[in-house]
Amino acid sequence: MHGFPWWPATASAYAGTIDFLFGSLLVVAALTSGLVFFLLLFFANKYRHGSNADRSGAIRKTWRFEVAWTAATLLVFVGMAVWGSTIYLRLYNPPADALQIFIVGKQWMWKAQHPGGQREINELHVPVGQDVRLVMASQDVIHSFFVPALRIKQDVVPGRYETMWFRADKVGRYHLFCAEYCGTDHAHMGGWLTVMNPRDFANWLEDQGGQTTLAAQGEELFRRYGCSGCHESGGTVRAPHLEGVFGSPVPLSDGSVVIADERYVRDSILNPKGQVAAGYAPVMPTFAGQVSEDDLAKLVAYIESIGPERSGS
Structure with missing residues (x-):
């Protein structure tokens, strides 16, 4: 397929795998639809008005044939679904050191x-x-x-x-x-x-010139927004300490447990009452509308930097 001038260039090791899956889906779909249309046209022509086809009596059905072709078709499409799901799961589970x-x-x-x-x-x-x-x-x-x-x-x-x-x-x-x-x-x-x-x-x-790291910019925002007043030692409000929390399980007040990943940290900043850590009162105010997506990324990077090594998600 890569020889066609209109086919996109490939720049990753798994691009060929995805192309092969795509091509296989096209072939299976073409064969299946081709068989259906062939039978449709064949029988429409055979039993057309005025043809000499024998129409006397009903042909006895064989359930073995019906079950066989239905099961074979089902297995082919289930196999394609499992194949595609395996590729999807592999592509959406990143390595830990990415x-x-x-x-x-x-x-x-x-x-x-x-x-x-x-x-x-x-x-x-x-x-x-x-x-x-x-x-x-x-x-x-x-x-x-x-x-x-x-x-x-x-x-x-x-x-x-x-x-x-x-x-x-x-x-x-x-x-x-x-x-x-x-x-x-x-x-x-x-x-x-x-x-x-x-x-x-x-x-x-x-x-690109001298840059302050994303985590360092996040630490500055962490203090500017007053987060350090509650989440660091000596804070005036009892709140969870964030050292080591990233990537770790967090028990919630409703009895469930979540992993403190980027989504959890972001949601805790914008909707702190949505998932309240067990043992703490839901007193943190929301920062929705106050923190831009760019600054949220910096805050997440800072909290990740003071946590254990990321193990992937």
Whole structure:
């Protein structure tokens, strides 16, 4: 399939696997629909008005034939579903040591924030051969982050974090798009993914100038918004300490337990009464409308930096 001029370029190790699955689905669908249409036309022609076909008496049915072709078709499609689900689960469970980059979608641009504090608009630079995990949010409406060469696409929904990961295995420059209609300038919401050699990527990071890391910027915001007054030792209000909480199980007041990942931290900032930690009163005010998506990413990066090593999600 890669020989066709209209077929997208491939820049990831699993792009071929996804193409093969896609091609297999097309073949199975074509064979199934082709058989149905062939039988439809065959019998419509055979028993057309005026034909000499024998219409005397009903043909005795054989349930063995009915059960056999139904079971065979079912097994084929169930097998395709299991195959696709296996690929999906593998692609949406990132390795623990993946490079994490925050992405914010906004009418009509993509904004990226690297751990070192480097920022990009409608551009994303990554090293070749390294696992990259994207933590994505929308500032306004539904967007969809799509890089055809990597065969990855993820809807970005307002009010929550979405994650995906990839590993580009070919140096180059590849289109990225918004694949969900998001307004009048949707067609212009795109950019470029630049895959670089590790040394070139390190030089690119350095060329962006002296940057304060994302976690350090988050720590500044943590104190500016007054979070340290409650969540650090000596606080005036009894609140959970956040050291080591990221990536750990958190018992809630309703008896359930959640893992403190990016989604949990974000929701705790914007809707603190939604999931209250066990043993604590729901007194934290909401910061919805006060903290932008860019600043939320910094706060999450800071809280992650004072927690244990991320184990993936």
